[in-house]
Amino acid sequence: MSGKFFWLMTFLIFVLIGHLSYTLFVPRYQVQQTFENAFGQNPNSDFVVLNTEQSNALFPGEDPNLVLAVCPYDVSQGPLKISIGSFDDYWSLSIYTNTGDSFYTINDRQARFSNLSILLRPISDKPEDETDEREKALKLEEAIINAPLNKGWAVLRMRAINPVSAGSVGKAAGKFTCKTQKIAS
């Protein structure tokens, strides 16, 4: 009887290992590989406006009414400054860690200023008291976001009301910037 119980427990432990491994690690690995293959090891390289083939490959099932632009980042090289200029239709910006977790989203209506500026920094750079910093950021019309992980992707989704307008929307997205800020030595 104790032998049967031992083998049953062994079986259940392997069920748990298989179940958790697949749930926790395989999806993260898959998405990291997909994006690293697409953008290489070249983070903070500005927004890359995706063409139809790239959109289909990187964002299967994405709405065809949207133009997509991606900025791979690595804040260990310095904070990242994202600037979204004026655009008269719907847009949203989502920032992801490289494990696929979305930790910040903003859209055109939520942005308080016509030219949105976001400073993305490692969570290790977050000061204990953020009061002064918030006031400075407000004066500079800038949002400061703490990235839970150093690497990830900023994804911009912009509406193109028809396929003809997709080109001009893509050009507008190409003007938005995503650059590493130099740290004063």
Added chain:
Amino acid sequence: MNGLVKFAIASIGGIAIGLISAQKVIGGYGGMFIKTQGPWVSWPTAGTRSSNPYVRAHFLTQHRLPISQFEINELEARTDSNGKALDSDCNYEISGPAQKARWWSLYTYSGERSARTQDAQPAGIGSHNILAKTDGHFTVKLSQQPQTGNWITPVKGGDLVLVLRLYNPAQSITNQFNFKGLPMIIRKDCQ
């Protein structure tokens, strides 16, 4: 030797059952993490802080980054309103009231999203270009043949997935998951 065989059965069998059970839960089997309204299925905690590893894995295994449901609420239908699997060779009529969102879009994919060919741009329509009644009620025809009024050409090739996306959905959806008023999908004739 006997013990080695038992260990092999326990380990290989256990891992296989673990993988299968994970795939089932991630796929929505059991309905633990999904909300349904008629044929429409949503993963309401996707992309939010209350999301869990299964919801995240559901999107990542399809090579998709989950979007905050407060920003975009995505609903999928793989069957019509009578429970029959959608078929790209059949004609459908999709009708409903104005959706509770800033704007919405409706489009199709064939089979598994990840199996989509790169040149197969999905046909879609949205609240910004649809012909609707003054109260917002709309009807969209889904057919391989040209149709009058609002018309979507489904991607060819067997199983079909219809996607409804609500951009900046109303609080009744984001907070209470109240999906009442989603479009009906009625099957007409098949080729």
